[in-house]
Amino acid sequence: MHLAVLGINHKTACVEVRERVALTDDGCGALVRALTRRPDVSGAVAVSTCNRTEVYVSGPALPLRDVTLEGLCSTTTVCRPDVEGNIYYKEDGEAVAHLFAVASSLDSMVLGEAQILHQLKEAYRVAEEAGATGATLNKLLRRSFEVGKRVRTETRIGENSLSIASVSVDLAHNVFGSLENLAVLVIGAGEMAELVVTHLQGHGLSRIHVANRTFERALELAGRFGGEAVRYEAVEDHLVGTDIVISSTAASEPIIRRADMERVMRRRKNKPVFLIDIAVPRDIDPAVNRVYNTYLYDIDDLQDVVASNLDERQREAMEARRIVDEEVRIFQEWLGSLVVVPTLVSFRDWATGVKDQELEKFLGRMPDLTEDERAKVVALAHSIVNKLIHPATTRIKDLAGEDEGQRYAEALGVLFGLNGGPAGNETPPSGGEAEKGSESSPD
Amino acid sequence: MQQLEQILFGVTVFAYLAAALLATFGLAYRRKEADRVGVWALAAGFVAQTGSLVLRWIAGGRVPLAGMHETLAFLSWSTVLLFLIADRRYKVKAAGLILVPGAFFMAAIAALLYEGPRPLQADLQSHWLTVHASVSLLGYAAFALAFASGFFYVVQEDLLKKKYTQVRALIRALIVVLGTGTGTYVGYLIADPTLFEDATGHRVYAYSQSDWTIIGIGAGVGLVVSLALGLIAARGAARPSFANRLPSLSLLDRLSFHSVVFGVALLSVGIVTGAIWARAVWGSWWEWDPKQTWALAAWLFYSGYLGVRGLANWRGRHAALLAIAGLFLILFTFLGINFFVPGKHDFN
Numbered sequence: 009m010h011l012a013v014l015g016i017n018h019k020t021a022c023v024e025v026r027e028r029v030a031l032t033d034d035g036c037g038a039l040v041r042a043l044t045r046r047p048d049v050s051g052a053v054a055v056s057t058c059n060r061t062e063v064y065v066s067g068p069a070l071p072l073r074d075v076t077l078e079g080l081c082s083t084t085t086v087c088r089p090d091v092e093g094n095i096y097y098k099e100d101g102e103a104v105a106h107l108f109a110v111a112s113s114l115d116s117m118v119l120g121e122a123q124i125l126h127q128l129k130e131a132y133r134v135a136e137e138a139g140a141t142g143a144t145l146n147k148l149l150r151r152s153f154e155v156g157k158r159v160r161t162e163t164r165i166g167e168n169s170l171s172i173a174s175v176s177v178d179l180a181h182n183v184f185g186s187l188e189n190l191a192v193l194v195i196g197a198g199e200m201a202e203l204v205v206t207h208l209q210g211h212g213l214s215r216i217h218v219a220n221r222t223f224e225r226a227l228e229l230a231g232r233f234g235g236e237a238v239r240y241e242a243v244e245d246h247l248v249g250t251d252i253v254i255s256s257t258a259a260s261e262p263i264i265r266r267a268d269m270e271r272v273m274r275r276r277k278n279k280p281v282f283l284i285d286i287a288v289p290r291d292i293d294p295a296v297n298r299v300y301n302t303y304l305y306d307i308d309d310l311q312d313v314v315a316s317n318l319d320e321r322q323r324e325a326m327e328a329r330r331i332v333d334e335e336v337r338i339f340q341e342w343l344g345s346l347v348v349v350p351t352l353v354s355f356r357d358w359a360t361g362v363k364d365q366e367l368e369k370f371l372g373r374m375p376d377l378t379e380d381e382r383a384k385v386v387a388l389a390h391s392i393v394n395k396l397i398h399p400a401t402t403r404i405k406d407l408a409g410e411d412e413g414q415r416y417a418e419a420l421g422v423l424f425g426l427n428g429g430p431a432g433n434e435t436p437p438s439g440g441e442a443e444k445g446s447e448s449s450p451d
Numbered sequence: 452m453q454q455l456e457q458i459l460f461g462v463t464v465f466a467y468l469a470a471a472l473l474a475t476f477g478l479a480y481r482r483k484e485a486d487r488v489g490v491w492a493l494a495a496g497f498v499a500q501t502g503s504l505v506l507r508w509i510a511g512g513r514v515p516l517a518g519m520h521e522t523l524a525f526l527s528w529s530t531v532l533l534f535l536i537a538d539r540r541y542k543v544k545a546a547g548l549i550l551v552p553g554a555f556f557m558a559a560i561a562a563l564l565y566e567g568p569r570p571l572q573a574d575l576q577s578h579w580l581t582v583h584a585s586v587s588l589l590g591y592a593a594f595a596l597a598f599a600s601g602f603f604y605v606v607q608e609d610l611l612k613k614k615y616t617q618v619r620a621l622i623r624a625l626i627v628v629l630g631t632g633t634g635t636y637v638g639y640l641i642a643d644p645t646l647f648e649d650a651t652g653h654r655v656y657a658y659s660q661s662d663w664t665i666i667g668i669g670a671g672v673g674l675v676v677s678l679a680l681g682l683i684a685a686r687g688a689a690r691p692s693f694a695n696r697l698p699s700l701s702l703l704d705r706l707s708f709h710s711v712v713f714g715v716a717l718l719s720v721g722i723v724t725g726a727i728w729a730r731a732v733w734g735s736w737w738e739w740d741p742k743q744t745w746a747l748a749a750w751l752f753y754s755g756y757l758g759v760r761g762l763a764n765w766r767g768r769h770a771a772l773l774a775i776a777g778l779f780l781i782l783f784t785f786l787g788i789n790f791f792v793p794g795k796h797d798f799n
Contacts, residue, residue: 301766303612316690
């Protein structure tokens, strides 16, 4: 059984192309059903997210490129020449490696994001409901979920925030610990400011005050956050009772200066305050950061944190790739054994058959033998046959993960006139499980 | 029974070492399993040490709180006790980075100075000793906890304020001070200067040339090791992800404050019971014994901390720096005194 993947992602195509091959759940279902109706495809799973559309297929022979691409084109409105330059197609080991990398979020636009694993699981569910997965893809997809999980638990690829809003939340946690019962003051308006507030709210922040040059606008924003509008002129008074300040006004001059903050700090009795200045030009004088127990972050400071975090994720990605490589090797061994095991089984059946036949003939001609002598003859025949087939069998089993092993199995079939038959008896990759047992973490 | 006591104490030392290494590894590489196993190792060591303390108590027929081995052992036990409580209540694994190695060092030095339990001079036997010594040492451990949280407060604040770039020097300096101090002290213990009485009847230490050499080597080794450690730690720590692994400023500040409150309360009881005991054995409440004097100085210092915190709103960095400075006063009271002037507190 062979595997292949054909797809388009954010690295190979812009959104104009991706959106044309994007599929709904129903579309994925229809595609995999259509593909598996064809004789050269035994299983199919289609994944479609905003950054990728990929079809995983299994079949008795390669290549599976044309059949898969045709299927994709007939399910979507796109025609082949339009996407020919954007698609990638990988077979067997490379296809497995690709899926494992996708599941580990190594192939994602935002390195280490957790969403892709859910999306893969969803795609798998759809294909399973359509009855299209087939035994090999079943195994492959399930293994990929394990790999994705393993990478997330054994590396820190999913840690350290990568957006301004979540970095702001991290910093607030660093200063205050729990954000519950803290008060935030939003000065000005803007998309980024709203995003930061929403993130903070998601972490339990409760009291929100909004100030704006025009009070009506403040009222409107306050309504949206479920907060309270305050007069712009009274900002300094409100700073006294606020823990987190988010400033994003269009003012051309700083609206909070060091001397202001020092006054406020005295009135706050040195209670810490965290200021986020996402305005350009900046709203808060950088010298404010030097005021006791005052923590000021401007947009560049926040971006530096994001860059440092991304850097760490990339370092973790190296470890993740090592895990993926290891898992690919284990899976390939198992995949290879699928090819050789049926041949080996029929080889053994053939040898046992010959032995039984000859024994029957021989014992029929020698009716005078005692029970004991008969048993000895049977044992002798048994031992000779086993010794004869043993070296070939173990050698091929050892090489099962490589192409060579599969070629020997084929040769064995030709030489002894065996018909191995399709890979029916799939067993889990037990060797692989045992090998990684010590490394996998409990949760 | 003494053998069992020694075995348990040996287990303690190794468990503390394992816990210290696991805590460092857990924080450096963010492995939660390492943290978890580390806390279990620490708890196991704590149980073993409790066992050895009890055995020693039974064997000696008195509370094991006299002599260097016993006081250091008890101090390491108290430190671990307070850390385990603080970790449960405040979730401050990071504080363990200082306290657990600290407890390990104390236990290890105590093991080097091991001596079997022996009865105390009859006049020192008193229930006041039990209360006085145990409460004072527990108070020292509370100040060590205040130090550890103050230390990480300063690190965390510098990370946040200086935007992760200019903190290396600070972290290096803190580690070097700790390392050199430990090295010097170990050197002093190994040198073991002779004690004699001078013409006026005062007991003083005589440091020979070789004693100074040994102390110098100890300090040198501590300096080199901590410089190397400081280089590695400062590089690893100067980034936002490390700040995320440290407790929040608010929590560190609170823990430091609570520890000082607790420590001052214990030290007050320790000083008062000490005075009562002194009255019983020396015949006067207050002797201006060097240890008494320095304990009083430490008490005044920490009371001052509480004062400025309450009156001048010295929360945060200033308070953390005081808690850091305070521990040096405590270390001097507990260990440094013996370095220079012998007093009535060495029961040799």
